[in-house]
Amino acid sequence: MSHAPRPSPTKLWLRALEATARIDRDGHTFPELIDDLATRQGDRPALLSEGECLTFRELAERSNRYSRWALSLDLPAGATVGLLMPNRPDYLAAWIGLTRVGLTAALLNTNLTGASLAHCIAVAAPAHVVVAGACTDAFAGAAAHLAAPPRAWLRQEGELDAALDALPGDPLAPDERRPVALSDRALCIYTSGTTGLPKAANVSHRRIMTWSRWFAGLAALTPEDRMYDCLPLFHSVGGVVAPGCVLSAGGSVVIAERFSASRFWDEVARWDCTLFQYIGELCRYLLNAAPAGGPVPPHRLRLCLGNGLRPDIWQAFQDRFALPEILEFYAATEGSFSLVNVEGKVGSIGRVPPVLAHRFPAAIVRFDVEAGRPERGEDGFCRRAAPGEVGEAIGLIGQAEGAGSFEGYTSRADSDAKVLRDVFAPGDRWFRTGDLMRRDAAGFFYFVDRVGDTFRWKGENVATSEVAEVVMGVPGVVEATVYGVAVPGHDGRAGMAALVVEPGFALPALRERLAERLPAYARPVFLRVQSAIAATDTFKQRKAPLVADGFDPGRVGDPLFVDDREAGAYAPLDAALHGRIAAGAVRL
Structure with missing residues (x-):
């Protein structure tokens, strides 16, 4: 299917800048934007799903009922109400309604249970939680870990249904409204928790509007666009960026209950979508599920939008x-650092055009992997990385609201840990992304690794993502993740790769490719062959459990191998060989 030519990168940047410039001038929050669209195009579809579809008018009415219910709780402005609900249109109506009257919605992960879910509830400290029927067991399990559990309101065949049905859905009267500023907190959105317990990031009304307007401009969205959104609504990309940008342009959003590689293309075609949102390894899952050489699934997509598409499969x-x-x-939910690859340069996560560098100050500073922090010179300041040099990406924290703001977490300590001070001048403050990147001579940024994932071995830095890309090029490797493991008697950490393989995979072919593409110190010393690699709800691989398991056959039930340099092959790793390695009797 032919598509209208996309505007030039310069025009897209200008469109996005013009759209975001209106935010402070108009002062409108996202709920007010929905109210306006309900007036102007009330009968057009807004949210679509298998269970129900809402027009803009119906979305506004549903959210108004949530607003009136929230007012009946007699909570002070800024108080938090938790949402523990699956993906469906009602989820968006709920947080739009809560934030319209000055409350904060904490978007709780529906896949957490017990102490993990209790932690997320505790850090947001809601007095009330809206709990969908399918989530009641999870909430009960979490409540057992809380000294004073919040009041639960059962949605879907529960008491909240009756309360909402009894309330009018027409626009709020002046005496029902509360003053809400763009700077007020609207949402608490949790980090993925790949390296520890999730942190609750503060998201203001301004940030919601900025994300919505910014991506609507960069994607050149129109009322004719329809987004397929199969990402979790409790996450910033699936729950705010995807619906926000399309709804703000007057388009519609298809909300899938969850991602399914087998149903993805059928649903995209059936709902007649023009774009979809991706994140993390979702694209790899789709590619693995559709062998090369097969027919192209029918669709009329013009664009896909997201982050985490790896260069090796782009x-x-x-x-x-x-x-x-x-x-x-x-981008980071809470951070002041963001990039967009408007030009479509394969492998790049984006750049900041030179004419906008003053508005979006970003830098890459040299990083000391062993110390786990940016390097500083004799004068005490950080050093900018040269083109092509790997370092930590940082973004200047502005003094004014809007561009460059860092809204932090509910925990002051967590917020302080993300701020780098006295970087290039006394008193300056920069947001630490925690990601290692490099920048080419043209200004394009490339993701290299997470700060905690890169390790040192044989006195050299090893970027796990770059090693994983080489491993993924071996026939028969379906998925791979690379990490460092401690070895008794050795400095640093040895490389280890966890693999998911299919028929046709051969260890000699893997070793041959590693020898061709990587220096000796970067080649994985250990291998672990698994049936699947655990991932977060946002399709990021979970490495922490793998690191904890190490290469000990006593802890790992999967087949393990060690690189036998003398034999020139990967050899099976059993308890006896593990003991010899631990005793220092084997040269690695």
Whole structure:
């Protein structure tokens, strides 16, 4: 299917800047934006799903009922109400309604249970939680870990249904409204928790509007666009960026209950979507589920938008599914650092055009892997990385609201840990992304690794993502993740790769490719062959449990191998060989 030519990168940047410039001038929050759209195009579809579909008018009415219910709780402005609900249109109506009257919605992860869910509830400290029927057991399990559990309101065949049905859905009267500023907190959104317990990031009304307007401009969205959103609504990308940008442009959003590689293309075609949102390894899952050489699934997609598309599959993914445009971006829910790849440069997470560098100050500073922090010179200041040099990406924290703001977490200690001070001048403050990147001579940024994932071995730095890309190029490797493990008697950490393989995989072919593509110190010393690699709800691989398991056959039930340099092959690793390695009797 042919598509209208996309505006030039310069026009897209200008469109996004114009759209975001209106935010402070108009002062409108996202609920007010929905109210306006309900007036102007009330009968157009807004949210679509298998269970129900809402027009803009119906979305506004549903959210108004939530607003009136929230007012009946007699909570002070800024108080928090938790949402523990699956993906469905009602979820968005709930947080729109809560935030319209000055409350904060804490978007709780529906896949957490017990102490983990209790932790998320505790850090947001809601007095009330809306709990969907399917989530009642999870909430009860978490409540057992809380000294004073919040009041639960059962939604879907529960008491909240009756309360909402009894309330009018027309616009709030002046005496029902509360003053809400763009700077007020609207949402608590949790980090993925790949390296520890999730942190609750503060998200203001301004940030919601900025994300919505910014991506609507960069993606050149119109009322004719329809987004397929199969990401969790409790996450910033699936729950705010995806619906926010499309709804703000007057388009519609299809909300899938969850991602399914087998149903993805059928649903995209059935709902007649023009774009979809991706994150993390989702694109790899789609590629693995559709072998090369097969027919291109029918669709009328013009663009996919997201972050985390790895360079090793970028071109294959775009070609396999005949995707006209990919808009890759990089951003942190709470941070002041963001990039967008408007040009479609394969492998890059984006750049900041020189003419906008003053508005979006970003830098890469040299990083000491052993110390786990940016390097500083004799004068005490950080050193900018040269083009092509790997370092930690940081973003200047502005003094004014809006661009460059760092809204932090509910925990002051967690917020302080993300701020780097006295970087290039006394008193300056920069947001630490925790990601290692490099920048080419043209200004394009490339993700290299997470700060905690890169390790040192044989006196050299090893970027796990770069090693994983080489491993993924071996025939028969379906998925791979690389990490460092401690070895008794050795400095640093040895490389280890966890693999998911299919028929046709051969260890000699893997070792040959590693020898061709990587220096000796970067080649994995240990291998672990698994049936699957655990991932977060946002499709990020979970490495912490793998690191904890190490290469001990007593802890790992999967097949293990060690690189036998003398034999020139990967050898099975059993308890006896593990004991010899631990005793220092084997040269690695």
